[in-house]
Amino acid sequence: MNCVIDKSILFHLRQGKKAEVIRRYIKMKYRVNMDISALKERVKNLNSQLELT
Numbered sequence: 035m036n037c038v039i040d041k042s043i044l045f046h047l048r049q050g051k052k053a054e055v056i057r058r059y060i061k062m063k064y065r066v067n068m069d070i071s072a073l074k075e076r077v078k079n080l081n082s083q084l085e086l087t
Contacts, residue, residue: 035064038064039060039064039066040076040080042056042059042060042063042064043056043060043073043076043077043080044077044080046059047077053070053073053074054070056073057069057070057073060073
């Protein structure tokens, strides 16, 4: 499930969506509550992983 959410976050960020919009989308689609700070930290970790590959 984490992989699906991560892919969804990256997809919407590339489209230029704001963090608040992505948070609401994840809450509606996957029924997972996530703080904005947690979302930003997740994006930061994803970016560092993408740089390593």
